[in-house]
Amino acid sequence: xxxxxxxxxxxxxxxxxxxxxxxxxxxxxxxxxxxxxxxxxxxxxxxxxxxxxxxxxxxxxxxxxxxxxxxxxxxxxxxxxxxxxxxxxxxxxxxxxxxxxxxxxxxxxxxxxxxxxxxxxxxxxxxxxxxxxxxxxxxxxxxxxxxxxxxxxxxxxxxxxxxxxxxxxxxxxxxxxxxxxxxxxxxxxxxxxxxxxxxxxxxxxxxxxxxxxxxxxxxxx
Numbered sequence: 001x002x003x004x005x006x007x008x009x010x011x012x013x014x015x016x017x018x019x020x021x022x023x024x025x026x027x028x029x030x031x032x033x034x035x036x037x038x039x040x041x042x043x044x045x046x047x048x049x050x051x052x053x054x055x056x057x058x059x060x061x062x063x064x065x066x067x068x069x070x071x072x073x074x075x076x077x078x079x080x081x082x083x084x085x086x087x088x089x090x091x092x093x094x095x096x097x098x099x100x101x102x103x104x105x106x107x108x109x110x111x112x113x114x115x116x117x118x119x120x121x122x123x124x125x126x127x128x129x130x131x132x133x134x135x136x137x138x139x140x141x142x143x144x145x146x147x148x149x150x151x152x153x154x155x156x157x158x159x160x161x162x163x164x165x166x167x168x169x170x171x172x173x174x175x176x177x178x179x180x181x182x183x184x185x186x187x188x189x190x191x192x193x194x195x196x197x198x199x200x201x202x203x204x205x206x207x208x209x210x211x212x213x214x215x216x217x218x219x220x221x
Contacts, residue, residue: 005122006033008051010042010068011084012061016107020055023111030118039063039071046072051079053121056101058085058092066096073100080121094139103127151212154196157219162189164218166202167209 007030009017017035024030033049036042038060046054054072058065069081083096083104093104103126105117117127152160158179165175172190176183190202199205 003122004029004031005053005118006031006049006051007118008032008034008036008042008045008049008054010036010039010045010054010060010065011057012037013057016057016084020114023114024118026111027115029122030115039065039068042068043071043075046076046079050076053118054079054081055084055105056081058083058096058104064092066092066099069096069099069101082117082121082127094135097128098139148212148216151208152214152217155193159189159193159196160214160218162186163193163205163209164214166190166193167206167214169206 007024009020009032011017011020014037017037021032021035024032033051034045036045039062042054042056045051056065056069060068063071065083069083072079072081080102081100083093083101084107085093085104086107088104088106096104102121103117105114105127109117120127152163155163161179162175165178170178172183172186175181176186179186181189190205194200194202194205197205197208199208
């Protein structure tokens with residue numbers, strides 16, 4: 001690897017940063033450009049030094065490494081972030097990978113393993129094994145399903161049916177004919193739906209219904 005990787009070390013324990021810096025200083029392809037002890041310092045150092053890779057402690061005082069990762073990647077999406085953790089089964093690790101971290105290394109990692117990990121990151125590879133990534137995807141899918149369920153939690157079955165018809169561009173009269181109600185009653189239902197979903201117009205309701213897949217939530221007769 002010909003390019004020198006600029007690295008930012010983020011850990012609230014100075015002895016850990018010193019140890020990592022000592023390891024990396026033995027290899028000319030790595031340059032530790034800065035260190036930080038918390039998320040705020042990390043954001044400042046990233047903006048100032050523009051590192052290629054951030055080695056981020058997952059557990060920091062105040063904002064943790066996951067929150068710091070989200071903020072850094074939102075402002076600097078090209079930067080790679082490796083999470084530093086004491087335990088591979090750390091419950092925060094899933095959230096870190098979901099937040100955009102490129103992988104993780106254990107604090108007990110050997111010098112050769114750390115070098116290999118950074119080289120992989122420098123080549124654009126991921127350090128996340130397939131098993132962990134499958135678990136991350138499963139968690140993201142579950143969160144998505146939960147969000148969809150909550151999207152219509154306040155609506156009655158009748159309101160769901162009417163919202164589904166609104167999403168298909170049906171007029172109040174057409175909806176009234178379909179659900180055997182008066183046009184005035186349908187109009188009241190639509191107003192109630194807009195109020196519950198905190199929306200202003202039918203078009204907004206239609207877009208909301210499509211986005212959250214209202215058809216999947218319709219009651220079965």
